[in-house]
Amino acid sequence: MMSLAEAVDRLVEDGDTVYLAGFTHLIPFAAGHEIIRQGKKDLTLCRATPDLIYDQMIAAGCARKVVFSWAGNPGVGLLRSFRKKAEAKEIELEEYTHYGMVARLWAGATNLPFFPLRSNIGSDLPAHNPNIKTVTCPYTGQVLSTVPALNPDVAVIHAQRADAQGNAHIWGIIGEQREAAFAARKVIITCEEIVSSEVIKSDPNRTLIPGFLVDAVVEEPWAAHPSYVQGYYDRDNDFYLEWDRISRSEEDLRAWLDEWVYGVSGRREYMARFGAERILKLRVNSQYSVPINLGSYR
Amino acid sequence: MKYSAAEMMTIAAARKIKDGDRVFVGIGMPNLACNLAMRLNAPNIEMIYEAGVIGANPSRLPLSIGDPCLVTGATSVCSMFDVFTFYLQRGLVDIGFLGAAQVDKYGNLNSTVIGDYDDPKVRLAGSGGACDIASLARQVFILLPHQPRRLPEKVDFITSPGFIGGRRERERLGLPGGGPTVVITDKGILEFDEEGEMVLVSIHPGVELEDVKANTGWDLKVSPSLTVTDPPTERELAILREELDPKGIYLKRGD
Numbered sequence: 005m006m007s008l009a010e011a012v013d014r015l016v017e018d019g020d021t022v023y024l025a026g027f028t029h030l031i032p033f034a035a036g037h038e039i040i041r042q043g044k045k046d047l048t049l050c051r052a053t054p055d056l057i058y059d060q061m062i063a064a065g066c067a068r069k070v071v072f073s074w075a076g077n078p079g080v081g082l083l084r085s086f087r088k089k090a091e092a093k094e095i096e097l098e099e100y101t102h103y104g105m106v107a108r109l110w111a112g113a114t115n116l117p118f119f120p121l122r123s124n125i126g127s128d129l130p131a132h133n134p135n136i137k138t139v140t141c142p143y144t145g146q147v148l149s150t151v152p153a154l155n156p157d158v159a160v161i162h163a164q165r166a167d168a169q170g171n172a173h174i175w176g177i178i179g180e181q182r183e184a185a186f187a188a189r190k191v192i193i194t195c196e197e198i199v200s201s202e203v204i205k206s207d208p209n210r211t212l213i214p215g216f217l218v219d220a221v222v223e224e225p226w227a228a229h230p231s232y233v234q235g236y237y238d239r240d241n242d243f244y245l246e247w248d249r250i251s252r253s254e255e256d257l258r259a260w261l262d263e264w265v266y267g268v269s270g271r272r273e274y275m276a277r278f279g280a281e282r283i284l285k286l287r288v289n290s291q292y293s294v295p296i297n298l299g300s301y302r
Numbered sequence: 303m304k305y306s307a308a309e310m311m312t313i314a315a316a317r318k319i320k321d322g323d324r325v326f327v328g329i330g331m332p333n334l335a336c337n338l339a340m341r342l343n344a345p346n347i348e349m350i351y352e353a354g355v356i357g358a359n360p361s362r363l364p365l366s367i368g369d370p371c372l373v374t375g376a377t378s379v380c381s382m383f384d385v386f387t388f389y390l391q392r393g394l395v396d397i398g399f400l401g402a403a404q405v406d407k408y409g410n411l412n413s414t415v416i417g418d419y420d421d422p423k424v425r426l427a428g429s430g431g432a433c434d435i436a437s438l439a440r441q442v443f444i445l446l447p448h449q450p451r452r453l454p455e456k457v458d459f460i461t462s463p464g465f466i467g468g469r470r471e472r473e474r475l476g477l478p479g480g481g482p483t484v485v486i487t488d489k490g491i492l493e494f495d496e497e498g499e500m501v502l503v504s505i506h507p508g509v510e511l512e513d514v515k516a517n518t519g520w521d522l523k524v525s526p527s528l529t530v531t532d533p534p535t536e537r538e539l540a541i542l543r544e545e546l547d548p549k550g551i552y553l554k555r556g557d
Contacts (some may be wrong), residue, residue: 027353027382053430074430078366079329082427090425092322099414102352102431103386122391122411123437125475127461129429132419146476146517178381197417204546234370241365291374 005168008194008270009228012038017053017192019068020157021048023109023188024057027179028078029234032162032194033057034271040064041265050156052180054249055257056230059083062095063257064265069096070074071154073105080244084251098133104151106180111153112187124149159188161213161230164236165203166195170218173199173210176234185213191220194234198241207296226275229286237286305487305534309542310506313534314486315399315445317343317478323396324348326389328362329365331397331445334546334553335504341541350395352431364552378483385402386431390438393478400432401446406458407500407520409482411436411455419459429461441483448487448517455520463496489514493533497553499523506531524555 006014016022016039034255036057039047041106049058050071055078061067063085075086089095100108107119120139130136139150142160162170170193174181185191193213198221204211215221230240250256268274275283309333315335319325321344327336328351336349353368357377364372365498371381380388389395402411403426413432417423436442442464446452464482465471472481485492491504501523502514507530515522547553 026368028366029353029370072428074428076427078362088427091422099427101433102382103390103434106381106383106386117440120478121434123434126437126460126466126472126477127429127433128414128419128460143358176370176379177355177368178379179353180367180382182381183383204326208330232368232370234373239369244365277501288370 005034005198005221005223008034008038008126008222008224009042009173011192011222012042012044012120014133015192016044016158018044019046021050023050023154023156023159023184025051025159025161025181025184026228027176028055029054029179029232030162030174030228031055031057031231031250032160032183033226033229034224035160035162035192035194035207037068037265037274038065038222038270040261044230045129048139050154053078054083054086056083056215056244059085059247059251060091060261060265062086063251064261069098071100072099073102075098077244077248080248084248087286098135099127099129100133100136100151104136106183108154109180109187111151112155114186116153118127118150118152120150142144143245156184156188158190158192158248159184159191160194161185162233163195163213164233165197166193166221167199167215168221168277169202169215170213170217170221171201171204171211171215172213173204173207174212174219177261178212182212185217185223189220192222194222194227196222196225196227196233215269224271226283227271229262229275238288240286281282303534303536303539305539306313306329306554307500309505311440311445311536312338312493312536312553313487314491314506314531314540315443318443318484318486319344319347319397323392324462325351325354326350326439327398329353329471329475330552331368331401333364334542335399337546338538338541341545342538350385350389354380354381354382356389363547367537374551385544386434390434391478393445394439395435395439398435398442399460400435400442400444402432402444402461404452404454405444406454406457406464407447408468408498409485409500410457410460411444411464411496414459414461416457416458424525432462433510436479437477437480438479440480442479442481444482446485448489448514450517450519453517453519464502465494466482469494469496470500471498473557487549489517491542495523502528503526504529504531507533
C-alpha cells in the first residue's frame with residue numbers, strides 16, 4: 005500500500021504505454037490527474053474508450069499517441085482535445101474496433117502473440133492500421149483477421165474494494181479490467197476502500213485481480229469521480245456536460261487544469277472543492293444481492 | 303395527435319423488432335426503441351448491451367453505455383471480451399442497432415472520419431463496437447437522419463461493412479453476419495434489394511417522395527409497392543412520453 009503520488013512516481017515513466025481501464029464505469033480519474041500533476045510525458049495512452057480523463061491528459065501534454073476504438077465523451081459527444089490534436093497531427097493514432105482492443109488485451113494477458121477475429125474484414129480500418137493483419141486457419145483454411153497482443157507497461161485499475169495485498173473485488177460492469185491487469189507488466193490498483201483479507205475471502209468469485217499481480221494498492225475514495233462506481237456513487241453527469249463547454253477553449257481548459265488538477269494536492273482536496281452538496285447527490289441507495297452459500301467442508 | 307420525426311423513427315424501429323429477438327443495444331434511440339417494443343409487440347426480447355450486460359432492465363435511461371443502472375436487476379454481467387466473443391461472434395445476436403455519420407447505398411457505415419483518413423476534415427469517434435456488430439450480428443438496423451451529407455453515394459471511410467460493393471461481397475469475404483436489413487430515417491424506411499442496394503419502401507406520413515429523393519446523395523431506388531408508414535398510435539406515443547423518456551432527453555416532442 006502506498007499513496008497515489010508515490011505509486012505514479014515509482015511505476016509510471018515517461019514514454020510508457022499505459023492502460024487506464026474501464027468501460028465508462030470505474031474510470032481511474034484520480035490516477036490520470038496524478039500523472040498530469042507529475043508532468044509525465046510521451047505516453048502512449050491505450051483504452052477502448054478514451055474518455056474525459058484521456059482528453060484531459062492529452063490537453064495537459066502527457067500523450068504522444070492514443071491507441072483506441074471509440075474516442076468520445078460517453079453519452080455527450082466528442083472529445084475536443086483529442087479531436088483538435090488528432091486533426092493537427094500532434095498526437096499519433098492507432099485504432100481498432102472494441103472487439104479488436106479487448107482481444108489485444110486478451111492475447112497479451114494469455115501470453116499469445118495475436119488473437120483471431122471474424123471482424124475487421126470488409127472495413128477500411130486494416131488498410132490504415134498495418135497491425136491489423138490476417139491469418140489462414142491451419143485446420144479449415146478460413147482467412148481470419150488478427151490483432152496483435154497488447155502488453156502495457158502499466159495498467160491502472162479502479163476497484164470497489166481490495167485488501168492490502170491488492171486482491172481486488174470488482175463488480176458491476178467489468179469491462180476489460182481483468183484483461184488489462186493480466187496483460188500489463190506493472191499494475192496499480194486504486195480502490196474505494198481497503199478491506200481485510202477476510203472480506204475478500206468471503207466472496208472469492210468476486211476477486212477479478214489477484215494481489216500477486218499488483219505492484220501498488222492505493223485507497224482513494226471517489227477516485228473515479230466524475231464516472232460511476234457501482235454501489236458507491238453515480239456519474240456526475242453535470243461534469244460530463246461541463247467538460248464539453250470547458251474543452252472548447254484553450255483558455256478555459258488551462259484554467260480548469262490549474263484549478264482542479266495542478267491546484268490540488270490530490271483527490272481529497274479535489275472532492276472537498278466540489279463541496280458536500282454536490283457530492284452527496286451522487287450517493288446511491290443500497291440494493292444488496294442475496295448471499296450465496298459457499299459451504300463449509302470437513 | 304402531433305408527433306416529432308424522432309418519435310416516428312423510434313416507433314418505426316420498435317415495430318421491426320420481433321418477439322424473442324436478441325438485440326444488441328446502444329444508448330439513446332435504440333434503447334428507447336427496444337424498450338417500446340418490449341412493452342408492445344415484442345415482450346420477450348433479450349437486450350444485450352455491449353458493456354457486457356445481458357437481460358438488462360434499466361430503471362432509468364442509461365447516461366452512457368456503462369451505466370450501473372443496466373446492471374442492477376439484469377440477468378447476467380460479463381466482460382467486454384465475453385460479450386463480443388461468446389454472444390456476438392458466437393452468432394447469438396439477432397439484431398444490432400447502428401447509427402453513423404454517413405451511410406451509403408450499400409449500407410456501409412462511416413463513423414471514423416469525414417474526408418481523407420490521413421488528413422481528415424473532421425475526426426469522429428471511431429468504430430467502437432460498430433464494425434464488430436456490422437460484421438457479426440444476424441441483422442443490422444440502421445438509424446440516421448435523412449440528409450444528403452449523411453447519405454452519400456459512397457462513404458468517405460468504411461468503418462463498418464454493409465454490403466461493401468454489392469450483396470455477394472459479404473459472403474466472398476467470409477463475414478458471418480447477414481448485413482443491414484433496414485434503414486430507418488426521419489423521412490422513411492429503406493430496405494436492401496438483391497444487389498444489396500438501398501430501396502425506399504415506406505414514407506412517413508406527410509413526407510413527399512421528392513423530398514426523400516432530394517435528401518439522398520444518389521439516385522434512390524423506390525419500391526414499386528411503396529407505402530406510407532402507419533402514424534404513431536396514441537399508445538406508442540404515451541409509452542414513449544410517459545414511461546420511457548419523460549424528460550424528453552432523446553426525443554423532442556411534436557407538440
